[in-house]
Amino acid sequence: xxxxxxxxxxxxxxxxxxxxxxxxxxxxxxxxxxxxxxxxxxxxxxxxxxxxxxxxxxxxxxxxxxxxxxxxxxxxxxxxxxxxxxxxxxxxxxxxxxxxxxxxxxxxxxxxxxxxxxxxxxxxxxxxxxxxxxxxxxxxxxxxxxxxxxxxxxxxxxxxxxxxxxxxxxxxxxxxxxxxxxxxxxxxxxxxxxxxxxxxxxxxxxxxxxxxxxxxxxxxxxxxxxxxxxxxxxxxxxxxxxxxxxxxxxxxxxxxxxxxxxxxxxxxxxxxxxxxxxxxxxxxxxxxxxxxxxxxxxxxxxxxxxxxxxxxxxxxxxxxxxxxxxxxxxxxxxxxxxxxxxxxxxxxxxxxxxxxxxxxxxxxxxxxxxxxxxxxxxxxxxxxxxxxxxxxxxxxxxxxxxxxxxxxxxxxxxxxxxxxxxxxxxxxxxxxxxxxxxxxxxxxxxxxxxxxxxxxxxxxxxxxxxxxxxxxxxxxxxxxxxxxxxxxxxxxxxxxxxxxxxxxxxxxxxxxxxxxxxxxxxxxxxxxxxxxxxxxxxxxxxxxxxxxxxxxxxxxxxxxxxxxxxxxxxxxxxxxxxxxxxxxxxxxxxxxxxxxxxxxxxxxxxxxxxxxxxxxxxxxxxxxxxxxxxxxxxxxxxxxxxxxxxxxxxxxxxxxxxxxxxxxxxxxxxxxxxxxxxxxxxxxxxxxxxxxxxxxxxxxxxxxxxxxxxxxxxxxxxxxxxxxxxxxxxxxxxxxxxxxxxxxxxxxxxxxxxxxxxxxxxxxxxxxxxxxxxxxxxxxxxxxxxxxxxxxxxxxxxxxxxxxxxxxxxxxxxxxxxxxxxxxxxxxxxxxxxxxxxxxxxxxxxxxxxxxxxxxxxxxxxxxxxxxxxxxxxxxxxxxxxxxxxxxxxxxxxxxxxxxxxxxxxxxxxxxxxxxxxxxxxxxxxxxxx
Numbered sequence: 001x002x003x004x005x006x007x008x009x010x011x012x013x014x015x016x017x018x019x020x021x022x023x024x025x026x027x028x029x030x031x032x033x034x035x036x037x038x039x040x041x042x043x044x045x046x047x048x049x050x051x052x053x054x055x056x057x058x059x060x061x062x063x064x065x066x067x068x069x070x071x072x073x074x075x076x077x078x079x080x081x082x083x084x085x086x087x088x089x090x091x092x093x094x095x096x097x098x099x100x101x102x103x104x105x106x107x108x109x110x111x112x113x114x115x116x117x118x119x120x121x122x123x124x125x126x127x128x129x130x131x132x133x134x135x136x137x138x139x140x141x142x143x144x145x146x147x148x149x150x151x152x153x154x155x156x157x158x159x160x161x162x163x164x165x166x167x168x169x170x171x172x173x174x175x176x177x178x179x180x181x182x183x184x185x186x187x188x189x190x191x192x193x194x195x196x197x198x199x200x201x202x203x204x205x206x207x208x209x210x211x212x213x214x215x216x217x218x219x220x221x222x223x224x225x226x227x228x229x230x231x232x233x234x235x236x237x238x239x240x241x242x243x244x245x246x247x248x249x250x251x252x253x254x255x256x257x258x259x260x261x262x263x264x265x266x267x268x269x270x271x272x273x274x275x276x277x278x279x280x281x282x283x284x285x286x287x288x289x290x291x292x293x294x295x296x297x298x299x300x301x302x303x304x305x306x307x308x309x310x311x312x313x314x315x316x317x318x319x320x321x322x323x324x325x326x327x328x329x330x331x332x333x334x335x336x337x338x339x340x341x342x343x344x345x346x347x348x349x350x351x352x353x354x355x356x357x358x359x360x361x362x363x364x365x366x367x368x369x370x371x372x373x374x375x376x377x378x379x380x381x382x383x384x385x386x387x388x389x390x391x392x393x394x395x396x397x398x399x400x401x402x403x404x405x406x407x408x409x410x411x412x413x414x415x416x417x418x419x420x421x422x423x424x425x426x427x428x429x430x431x432x433x434x435x436x437x438x439x440x441x442x443x444x445x446x447x448x449x450x451x452x453x454x455x456x457x458x459x460x461x462x463x464x465x466x467x468x469x470x471x472x473x474x475x476x477x478x479x480x481x482x483x484x485x486x487x488x489x490x491x492x493x494x495x496x497x498x499x500x501x502x503x504x505x506x507x508x509x510x511x512x513x514x515x516x517x518x519x520x521x522x523x524x525x526x527x528x529x530x531x532x533x534x535x536x537x538x539x540x541x542x543x544x545x546x547x548x549x550x551x552x553x554x555x556x557x558x559x560x561x562x563x564x565x566x567x568x569x570x571x572x573x574x575x576x577x578x579x580x581x582x583x584x585x586x587x588x589x590x591x592x593x594x595x596x597x598x599x600x601x602x603x604x605x606x607x608x609x610x611x612x613x614x615x616x617x618x619x620x621x622x623x624x625x626x627x628x629x630x631x632x633x634x635x636x637x638x639x640x641x642x643x644x645x646x647x648x649x650x651x652x653x654x655x656x657x658x659x660x661x662x663x664x665x666x667x668x669x670x671x672x673x674x675x676x677x678x679x680x681x682x683x684x685x686x687x688x689x690x691x692x693x694x695x696x697x698x699x700x701x702x703x704x705x706x707x708x709x710x711x712x713x714x715x716x717x718x719x720x721x722x723x724x725x726x727x728x729x730x731x732x733x734x735x736x737x738x739x740x741x742x743x744x745x746x747x748x749x750x751x752x753x754x755x756x757x758x759x760x761x762x763x764x765x766x767x768x769x770x771x772x773x774x775x776x777x778x779x780x781x782x783x784x785x786x787x788x789x790x791x792x793x794x795x796x797x798x799x800x801x802x803x804x805x806x807x808x809x810x811x812x813x814x815x816x817x818x819x820x821x822x823x824x825x826x827x828x829x830x831x832x833x834x835x836x837x838x839x840x841x842x843x844x845x846x847x848x849x850x851x852x853x854x855x856x857x858x859x860x861x862x863x864x865x866x867x868x869x870x871x872x873x874x875x876x877x878x879x880x881x882x883x884x885x886x887x888x889x890x891x892x893x894x895x896x897x898x899x900x901x902x903x904x905x906x907x908x909x910x911x912x913x914x915x916x917x918x919x920x921x922x923x924x925x926x927x928x929x930x
Contacts, residue, residue, distance in 0.1 A: 045331070045467045045469070045473075046330070048158070048331060050157070051077075051078060052077075052078050052079065052328065052330070052331050053078060053079050053080065053157050053158050053161050054078060054079075054080050054157070054161050055078055055080040055081050055084075055161075055165070056078075057926075058926055059924070059925075059926055060080065060081045060084040060165060060168055060169075060923075060924060060925045060926070061076060061077070061081055061084075061922065061923070061924045062074055062075065062076040062081050062082055062084050062085030062088070062169075062922070062923055063075045063076070063085075063920065063921075063922050064085050064088070064089055064920070064921045064922070064923065065912055065913075065918060065919070065920050066089075066917075066918070066919045066920075066921075067906055067912060067915040067917060067918055068903060068915055068916070068917045069323075069876070069877070069880075069881065069889065069892060069893050069896075069903055070093065070880070070881035070882060070887075070888065070889030070892070071323050071324065071325070071881065071906070072085070072089040072324045072325070073324070073325040073327065073335075073906070073912050074086060074089065074324060074325065074326055074327065075327045075328075075329070076327075076328055077328065077329075078161070078328060079158050079161050079162050079165070079328055079331065079332070079463075080161035080162065080164060080165040081165060082162075082165070082326050082327065082328050082332075083161065083162035083163070083164075083165030083166045083169065083343045083344075084165040084166070084168050084169040084172070084923070084925065085165075085169060085326075085923065086162075086165070086166055086169060086324060086326060086343050086344070087165065087166035087167060087168065087169025087170040087171075087172075087173075087343070088169035088170070088172050088173050088923055089169075089324060090166075090169075090170070090322060090324075090340060090341065091169065091170040091172075091173035091174060092173050093322070093881050093882040093883070093884070093887065093889065094320070094322065094340045094882060094883050094884075095170070095173065095174065095177075095182060095183070095186065095192065096182065096183050096185045096186035096189075096192070096784070096829070096883065096884075097317065097318050097320065097340050097341070097824075097827065097883055098170065098318075098340060098341045099186055099189070099191055099192040099193075100186075100191065100318070100787070100827045100828065100829065101203050101206075101318045101340075101341050101826070101827075102195055102199045102200075102202070102203055102341075103191045104135070104139065104203075104206065104318075104826070104827075105139065105144050105145060105148075105199070105202040105203040105205065105206045106139075106144075106145050106199065106202060107135075107136040107137070107139040107140040107144070107145065107396055108136065108191075108396070108397070109132040109135060109136055109787075109828060110130075110132040110133050110136045110396055110397065110398040110399065110406075111136075111396070111397040111398065111399060111406045112189070112190060112191040112399060112787075113132055113191070113399065113787045113788070113789040113790055113828055114132065114398070114399045114400070114402075114789035114790070115130040115132055115133045115398050115399075115400070115789075116129075116130040116131035116132035116133060116134070116788075116789060116828075117129075117130060117131060128277075129218075129219055129222070129265075129268070129277055131218075131828075132398075132789065132828070133233065133396065133398060133409075134217070134218065134219060134222045135217050135218065136396040137221075137222055137233065137394060137396055137411060137413070138216070138217035138218075138221040138222055139206070139217060140394045140395075140396060140413075141221050141392075141394060141413045141415075141420050142205075142209065142213055142217070142221075142420070144202045144203075144205040144206055145198075145199075145202040145205075147202075147205055147452075147455075148198045148199075148201040148202035148204075148205055148455075149198055151201075151456060152197065152198050152201055154456070155201070155456055155459075156459075156460050158459060158460065158463060159456070159458075159459040159460055160197065162343045162344070162459050162463075163197035163198075163200045163201055163343065163459070164197040165343070166197070166200050166343040167195050167196055167197045167199065167200050168925055169923070169925075170194075170195055171194045171195065172923060172925050174192065174193075174194060175194070179192055183784050183883075183884035183885070183886065183887075184783065184784030184785070184786075184884075184885070184886075185784035185785055185786060185787075185792070185829050185883075186784075186786075187784075189786070189787075189790075191787075200341070200343070201455065203341055204342070204455040204458045205455040207339060207341075207342065207455070207458070207485070208451040208452075208454045208455040208458065208485050209449065209451055209452070210286070210288075210319075210485075210486060211286050211359070211360075211364050211451075211485070211486035212364040212365040212449045212450065212451050212486070213365065213419075213420075213447075213449045213451070213452070215280065215283065216420070216422060216427075216447070218277060218278065218279055219272065219277040219279055219423065219426050220279065220422045220423050220424075220426050220427050221413070221420050221421075221422060221423075222423075223269045223272055223277075223423035223426055224413075224414060224420065224421040224422050224423040224434060224444075224445070225269070225414070225423075225434060226377040226378060226414070226434050226435065226444075227377055227433075227434060227435040230263075230265060230266035230269070231265060231266070231269050231411070232265045232266065232411075233396075233409040233410060233411035234409060234410060234411070235407055235408070235409055235410075236395060236407075236408035236409060236410050269423070269433075270433070272423070272425060272426045273425065273426065273429055274426055274427065274428065274429060276426075277426050279426055279427065281428065281533060282533050282534065283363075283533055283534035283535050284361065284533060284534035286359050286486070287314070287825075288311070288312065288313050288314075288319065288359045289311075289312040289358070289359055289573075289574045289808075289815065290310055290311040290312050290313075290356070290357065290358035290359055290487075290572075290573070290574065291308065291310040291312075291358065291571075291572075291573045291603070291607055291640075291813060291815075292307075292308060292309060292310065292356040292357065292358045292488070292490035292571065292572050292573075293306075293307065293308035293490060293569060293570070293571045293607070293611065293636070294307055294355075294356075294490040294491050294492040294498035294499060294500060294566075294569065294570045294571070295307065295308075295492055295498060295568075295569045295611075295631050295636075296492065296496050296497060296498035296566055296567040296568055296569060297495075297496025297497075297567050298496075298567045298568045299568050299569055299611075299614070299625070299629075299630060299631055300496065300630055300631050300632070300865060301628065301630040301631070301632050301865075302865075302866075302867065302868075303496050304493075304494045304495070304496050304865065304866035304867070305354070305492030305493045305494060305495070305496050305497060305498060305865070305866055306492055306631045306632065306633055306636060306863070306864060306865035306866070307349070307354040307355070307356060307490065307491075307492045307633075307636075307862075307863070307864045307865075308356070308636045308637075308639075308640065308862075308863055309347050309354075309356035309860070309861055309862050309863075309864070309875070310356075310640055310814070310858060310861045311347065311356075311357070311358075311858075311859050311860055311861065312815045312856065312857045312858060312859065313856070313857075313859045313860075314819060314824075314825035314826075314855065314856050315779070315819070315854075315855045315856060315857075315859065315878075315879040316782070316819070316824035316825055316827075316829075316831050316855060316879075316883070317823075317824035317825030317826040317827045317829075318339065318340055318341065318825065318826040318827060319339060319825050319826060320339070320340050320825075320859070320879065320883065321337040321338065321339060321340075321347075321859050321860035321877060322337055322338060322339075322340050322877070322881060323335075323336065323337040323345075323860060323877050323881065324336075324337070324338075324345060325345075325906075325907070325912075326344055326345060326466075331467070332350075332463060332466055332467050333350055333351065333466075334348045334349065334350050334466040335348050335349060335350075335871075335873075335905060335906070335907050336348015336349060336466075337860035337877065338462075342458070343459060344459065344462050344463060344466065345462070345466070346462055347860065348466070349864055349871045349873060349907070350466055350467075350468075350469075350871075351469075351494075351870050351871065351907075352468075352469045352470065352493055352494050352866075352870075353468050353469065353470070353471075353474055353491065353492070353493040353494070354491070354492055354493070354864050354866075354871060354873075355465060355474070355489055355490065355491045355492075356489075356490050357484065357487035357488060357489055357490075358487060358488045358490070358572045358573065358574055359486060359487055359488075359574055360486055360487055360488045360502050360504045360593075360594075361534070361574065361575065361576040361577075361593070361594035361595070362486075362502055362504050362506045362576075362577075362592060362593045362594055363506065363507070363534060363535065363536055363592045363593075364449065364450045364451050364485075364486055364504060364505050364506065364507075365447050365448060365449045365450060365451075365507070366447065366448055366507050366509075366536045366537075366538050366545075366547075366592075367422070367427075367445060367446070367447045367530075367535055367536065367537040367538065368416070368418055368445070368446050368447065368448070368537075368538050368539070368540030368545070369424070369431075369438055369439060369443045369444070369445055369537060369538075369539065369540055370382075370416060370443060370444045370445070370446060370540040370541070371441050371442070371443065371540065371541040372435060372441070372442040372443060372444055373386060374442065377434065377435050377442075377444070378391070378414075380416065380444065380540065380541075381541055382540065382541055382542070382543060383541070383542065383543050387416075387417065389414050389415065389416055389421065389444075390414065390415040390416075391412050391413075391414055391415075392412065392413050392414075392415065393410055393411070393412050393413075394410065394411060394412075394413050395408050395409065395410040395411075396408070396409055397409075399789075402790075415446075416446040416540075418446050418447060418448035418540070419446060419447050419448050419449060419452070420446065420447070421434070421444060421445065421446050422445040422446060422447060423445070424436075424438070424443075424444075424445035427445070427535075428526070428529075428530060428533075430526040430529070431445060431526065432445075438526075439524065439539070446540065448507070448547065448554075450505035450506060450507050450554065450555050451483070451485055451486070451505045453553045454483045454485055454505050457482055457483050458485075460477070460482070461477050461482045461483065461484060464476060464477035464482070465477060470493060470495065470497075471491065471493060471495075471497050471499055471565070474491060474493075474499070475499075475501075475558075478501060478503045478558050478561070479558045480558075481551060481552040481553070481555070481557060481558070482503065483503065483504065483505045483555065484503045484504060485504060485505060486504050486505070487504065488500065488501070488502050488503075488504070488572045488577070489501050489502075489503055490570055490571065490572060491570075492864075492866075493866070494866035494870075496567060497565065497567070498565070498566045498567065498568070498569055498570045499563070499564070499565050499566075499570065500562075500563060500564045500566075500570035500571075500572065500577070500580045500581075501561055501562070501563040501564075502561055502562045502563070502577045502593055503558075503561055503563075505555050506555060506556045506561075506590060506592050506593060507536075507547050507554060507555065507556070507592060508547050508548045508550055508552070508554055508555055508556045508557070508560070508590075509545070509547060509548065509590065509592070510544070510548055512544055513538070513544050513545045513546075514590070514591065516539070516542070516544060516545065517536065517538060517545070518591075520537075520539065536592060556590060556592075560589065560590065561589075561593075562577035562580075562586050562589045562593055564580050564581060564584060564586060566581055566584065568581070568583075569581060569611050571604075571607055571608065571611060572604075573601065573603045573604040573606075573607050573813075574601065574603070574604070575594075575598075575600050575601055575604045576593060576594025576595050576596065576598070577589070577593055577594060578594065578595065578596040578597070578598065579600055579604070579608075579732050579733070582608065582612075582731075582732055582733050585729075585732075597729040598729075599719055599727050599732070599736065600732050600733065601808070602645075602646040602647055602808070602810075602811030603646070603808055603811060603812065603813055603815065604733075605646050605733050605734070605811070606644060606645065606646035606649075606811055606812070606813040607813055608733040609646065609649070609733065610624040610639055610644070610813070611624070612733065614626075614629040614630075614631065615627060615628075615629045617642070618642075618644050618649045618696075619644060619648055619649055619652075619695065619696025619697055620642040620643065620644050620696070620697045621642075622638050622639060622641075622642035624636075624639040624642070625639070631865065632863075632865045632872075633862075633863040633864040633865035633872050633873055633874055634863060634865075634872075634874050635863070636863025636864070636865070636874075637861075637862065637863035637874045637875060637902050638863075639863075640813070640814050640858075640861065640863065641804070641814065641900045641902075642697060642814075643697040643698040643699055643702075643804055643805060643806055643812070643813075643814050644696075644697055644812075644813060645696075645697070645698065645708075645806050645810045645811045645812045645813070646810075646811025646812075646813075647708075647712055647717075647810050647811035648696050648697070648708060648810065648811070649696070649811075650737065650811075651712075651739065652691065652694075652696060652708065654739055654751070655691065655711070655751055655755065656688065656691060656692060657742075658742055658746065658749055658751055658752055659684065659685070659688030659691070659692075659752070659755075660688075661742065661746040661749075662684060662685075662688075662746040662747070662749070662752055663685065664683055664685045665683070665746065665747060666681035666682055666683055666747060667681060667682060667683070667684055667746075667747055667749070667752045667753055667755075667756045668681050668747045668748055668753070669681060669682070669753055669756055669757060670753070681747075682756050682759070682760070684752055684755050684756050684759060686759075686769055687707050687711075687755055687756075687758075687759045687769050688755075689769075689770075690703065690704035690707045690769035690770045691704050691707055691708060693770065694707070694708065698773055698777075698804055698805055698806040698810075698812065698814070699773065699804050700772065700773055700774030700777075700802040700803070700804045700898065701772055701773070701774065702772070702773045703770050703771065703772055703773070704769065704770060705773045705806075706762070706767065706771065706773060706776050706777070706851075706852075707755075707758065707759070707762070707769050708810060709758075709806075709807065709809070709810055709841070709842055710757075710758030710759070710761055710762060710840075710841050710842075710844070711751075711754050711755045711758045712754075712809050712810045712811075713758065713809050713840045713841050713842050714754040714755075714757045714758050714840045715750075715751060715754035716809070716840070719736045720736055722739060722740060722750075723736040723737060723738055723739060723740065724738045724739070724740050724741070725737045725738045739751065757840070758840075758841070761838050761840070761841050761844065762844075764838065764846075765838070765844065765845065765846060765847065765848050765849065765850070765851075766848045766849055767844075767849065767851065773802075773804065774802030774803070774804070774898075775802070775851070776851030776852060777802070777803050777804075777805075777816075777851055777852045777854060778800035778801055778802055778803050778851060778852075778853065778854065779800065779801045779803045779853070779854045779855065779879070779894060779898075780796055780800045780801075780832050780853050780854075780855075781796070781797045781798060781801075781832075781879075781885070781890070781891060781894070782794050782795065782796060782797055782824075782830070782831040782832045782885075783795045783796065783797040783885045784829075784884065784885050785829060785830045786829075787827070787828035787829055787830075788822075788823060788828050788829075788830055789828065792828075792829065792830045793830060794822070794830040794831050794832045794833070795832070796832050797885040797890070797891075798885075798891060800853070801891070801894050801895065801898050802898050803816060803854045803897075803898060804816075804897075804898070804900070805854070805857060805858055807842045809842055810842075814857075814858055815857045815858060816854045816856065816857035816858060817842065817843060817852070817854065817856050817857055818833075818834060818837070818842075818843040818845070818852050818853050818854060818855060818856070819831075819833065819853075819855035819856045820833055820834055820837060820843060821833060831855070832853070833853070833855075834846065834847065834850065834853055835847055857878075858878055858897075859877065859878055859879065860875070860876075860877045860878075861875050861876060861878065862874060862875025862876075862902075862905055863875065864905070869908070870907060870908065871905075871907050872904075873904070873905035873907070874902045874903070874904060874905065875902055875903065875905055876893050876896055876897050876902050876903055877893050878893060878894065878897040879891075879893065879894055880892055880893040880894055881893070
């Protein structure tokens with residue numbers, strides 16, 4: 001099947017980049033001659049020999065030293081062999097996650113797990129899309145596996161070698177262990193099978209689209225059909241013999257399961273909304289976040305650099321982070337963590353440099369509303385000329401009866417020159433379904449994705465970053481049209497240099513296109529609202545709005561990316577690039593990189609407060625940089641663990657003053673029609689007493705912290721309505737501020753009303769106001785269970801673990817929060833989740849005394865500084881290295897996180913050899929045995 005793409009010829013591009021940059025990604029196979037794959041000669045690492053890339057004669061060998069916490073340190077003589085070790089240890093600890101990720105990227109979940117929750121024609125009030133069918137077809141439409149097959153031979157020699165090695169290591173572990181001896185969640189599962197390098201690359205295609213096309217796979221791609229056309233697929237045997245609008249979704253053979261009725265699905269599609277399919281409406285929320293600091297010589301004790309890495313990712317599923325050290329002597333030696341299934345660390349450090357990432361506010365795709373021909377909904381008009389919408393018949397296999405083979409089903413999908421068509425009505429309720437009116441014409445929606453061609457860069461980009469010894473070398477992969485997909489980068493090195501770049505994939509639009517778009521924003525409130533929600537909707541009837549192809553496949557090149565070098569600090573906490581350092585505000589970049597002159601999140605302001613007042617502990621007992629105001633790596637991790645909250649430090653005193661004014665009198669609660677809230681007047685004095693005794697931070701022993709949380713969740717500050725000091729773009733870290741003056745009658749005070757409603761919600765679930773945070777905020781892991789559709793049912797593993805940290809709503813920095821999903825992130829494995837949550841509480845469980853069940857937030861995290869002997873890092877993977885409930889490394893680091901017992905991050909060989917829990921294994925394989 002041909003897949004849509006807009007790439008330059010890769011071979012020609014690679015030749016050009018090799019001549020100008022000599023990057024590792026340009027190296028090629030062949031004999032044992034030097035290949036120009038280092039950075040510029042004289043400024044970068046030596047060029048690689050083919051024997052440093054590929055295992056000689058296909059003989060793979062890696063030494064694996066596993067240290068405290070289950071951290072593997074993998075050493076090999078070449079990149080293919082070290083990747084072999086990476087695949088082996090990741091399978092050892094997380095094979096079920098990787099197996100599901102491969103099945104997902106191949107579009108085969110329905111083949112192994114069944115169709116998913118079906119449309120139920122007998123219950124029109126409770127209908128859901130069959131999730132496995134929808135996502136399988138959507139990934140087929142994105143062409144992940146087909147693109148991987150078509151492009152693999154065009155990848156650089158290091159990329160090919162490492163993907164081959166990773167697959168071989170995974171298969172080595174699977175063959176050694178056996179399918180029937182795997183962890184409970186995938187034990188005996190036929191979806192766990194030997195994989196190929198192409199399978200791994202197909203998964204990277206998916207990873208590249210996390211902040212773009214993957215967001216449309218839950219319905220917008222599947223439901224995009226022309227008027228009077230059903231989205232229901234049909235059995236392959238019935239194609240041409242039955243219409244899609246009337247056939248039921250059933251096997252061509254006598255079926256024991258009627259998965260869903262096509263007419264019901266067609267009705268559902270016509271009435272679908274973002275809410276009905278569970279789609280996101282705020283595309284600024286990527287489901288991932290982070291804090292990152294790069295600290296320069298002016299703010300460290302020894303004048304060398306320092307770094308905070310603090311990703312906030314899900315604790316379950318395929319966006320877990322996994323720590324490992326990858327070492328090919330003389331080539332690459334990085335200790336860090338990456339997404340499970342990715343062969344190299346994505347966040348980490350080497351002898352001279354360290355870097356971290358935060359999820360960028362930049363946009364990585366553009367929507368286009370097409371002007372449809374009045375006579376044919378499969379034709380759109382561009383620059384006055386008709387253009388045909390392409391139709392492609394795609395097929396998937398669906399397990400309808402576990403006792404029978406899967407049944408093939410087919411369906412037509414639709415593509416413009418930009419990419420797949422989308423159902424606009426399930427992206428935003430103000431957008432039309434295909435053929436509906438928008439902007440004064442019959443319209444249909446499509447999109448172009450800036451990350452469709454970046455999966456091929458994943459290995460090369462991070463290998464080049466990890467080989468750098470200084471900032472000039474670190475910049476080179478970015479300068480050569482490299483991409484870090486959807487994350488900002490913060491950097492520090494042993495020379496004391498700090499650096500920030502939003503090196504993500506951002507569409508490059510002309511000045512004329514940006515001017516036309518601004519006019520559209522001013523004229524069309526739907527376009528303006530979408531842009532505020534992180535989506536650019538362009539007029540597809542004008543070629544003016546096409547991307548500038550340039551040298552980077554339509555992406556903004558390095559010269560146009562926001563970046564900053566400093567000797568004090570750079571930072572990001574998921575606001576735009578604008579206030580990376582308030583002393584050097586960044587402006588003048590494409591608006592698709594994010595807003596400027598805009599209010600910062602309270603989390604960003606909390607981070608800035610710690611950086612700009614490094615000796616001030618706030619309400620905690622921890623000065624961020626100690627008494628001298630100069631950071632070390634260990635002081636950075638302690639600053640993270642101080643669990644300060646911006647709103648606690650700026651609003652608590654005012655709230656307590658108002659508590660004193662109301663005393664034991666009642667607060668009037670306006671009727672807000674909230675069924676979870678008792679609107680009767682009530683006293684707040686006991687809640688005020690709990691806040692008076694609160695230490696102001698979110699440690700497990702803090703009492704009353706949760707009272708402030710439910711207050712803030714209801715108060716939910718809006719600007720400028722609730723604050724008297726306006727936002728000042730020249731002082732973004734401190735404004736807006738200062739709540740409006742209290743009313744003369746304390747009973748009418750809106751702050752006290754929010755406190756009263758929060759107390760009502762705690763009463764509803766029987767939580768005491770003076771409870772310890774550790775008694776109401778806990779992490780609960782799940783035991784292994786087969787995927788939904790195969791009888792999997794969630795069950796808890798062990799007792800809940802007390803969990804420190806806070807939420808965005810209270811202006812926290814060390815972010816943790818519950819996850820209400822019934823399956824592990826990005827998978828179909830069931831997980832323990834709250835049976836329900838109360839509104840305006842930060843997902844407080846509606847079950848008595850259960851509290852907040854944490855399953856998201858601070859994950860792989862560390863503080864690092866460079867000393868005379870190299871990097872000195874301290875941190876944890878807060879949920880442990882393995883998702884197997886029977887593993888020794890399932891919850892060992894969870895307990896350490898609960899106790900703030902961070903590890904020393906081992907890097908030097910002597911330290912690894914001296915680890916008291918060291919285990920060493922050498923693994924080998926040959927090409928024939930892979």
